[in-house]
Amino acid sequence: MLTDTPVRLGVQLKPQHVTYPQLRDAVRHLEDLGVDILFNWDHFFPLSGDPDGLHFESWTMLGAWAEQTERVEFGALVNCNSYRNADLQADMARTIDHISARGGEGRFIFGTGSGWFERDYDEYGYEFGTPGTRLDDLAQGLARIEARWAVLNPAPTRKIPVMIGGGGEQKTLRLVARHADIWHSFVRPDGLAHKLDVIERWAEKEGRDTSGLVISNELERRDESVADALYDGGTRMFTLGFGGPDYDYDLVQSWLRWRDAKNGVGRR
Known part of the structure; x- marks a missing residue:
């Protein structure tokens, strides 16, 4: 797994309970602060708080971020494969990739998963199926x-x-071994080595070299001791769930200082 790259911090702006101007301002401020990646999520209703509160759709927002931002990478954490035709997803991703390019390469990350939030499926008319059928569809x-x-x-x-x-060992981690450049999970530090071993064993069967795989994990409601342990286990991308409208930018800055210390960079 790739451990000789700098630590990167991704902030997941939760697209719920805020107006779009508030989201737009948060995007601008977070890029100015120096975060590496911005994420949203791909759902149609809030995941916490008022279940019928304010909420915005993922992909149209990502197109706006592609135009608004100049430096950060960005994407969904994560796209739901069930909600859009696969070839359409590819074309949307390619188009957003081009929108985000500034005389060079684009900055879009295609984060994806099989879906899980049943209300999305029911209210928007998608077949919910089972975890197994959704993973088969993702494959x-x-x-x-x-x-x-x-x-x-x-x-x-x-x-x-x-x-x-995801962390399912029979299907999800095999898809990671087959397709992924980045594996994201909420696995605790003491479970990370086992999951990475599973990925490596699947990679052998798939005939794919996963030595360049970037390991990603979540920081929300965790402290530096957990982040240090994840880092020691090989994690190099860290994501932080971040909700508004009262955005706590001091929290982001504290994690940026931690990132820079890991990378041997001074931060004022």
Whole structure:
């Protein structure tokens, strides 16, 4: 697994209980602070608080972020494969990749997963199925997405990084071994080595080299001792769930200082 790269901090702006101008301002401020990546999530209703509160859709927001931002990478943490045709997902990702390019490569990260929030499915008319059928659909979708990227004109500006979220050992981690550039999870430090061993064993069966896989994990409601242990286990991308409208930018700055200390960089 890739451990010789700098630590990066991604902030997941929760697209709930805020107005879009508040989200837009938060994007601008977080980029100015120096975060590396911005994420939203791909749902249609709030995941906490008032279940019928304010909420915004993921992909249209990502298109706006592609135009608004200049430096940060960005994406969904994570896209739901069930909600859109796989070839359409590939085309949307390629287009956002181009929108975000500033005379060079794009900055879009294609984070994806199989879906889990039943209300989304029920109210928007998607078949919920079972965890197994949704994972099977994700496996088929990822193959179609990669095939579509190979024939789109124009092609993506770079190999769009694929981030897969989840920790299931029989299906999800096999998909990580087969497709992912980034693996994201909420696995605790004491469970990380086992999960990485599972990925490596699947990678051997898939005939794929995963030595460049970036390990990602979550910081929300965790302290530096946990982050240190995740770092020692090989994690190099850290995400922070971040809700408004009363955004706590001091919290982000504290994690930026931690990131910079790990990278041997002074921060004022």
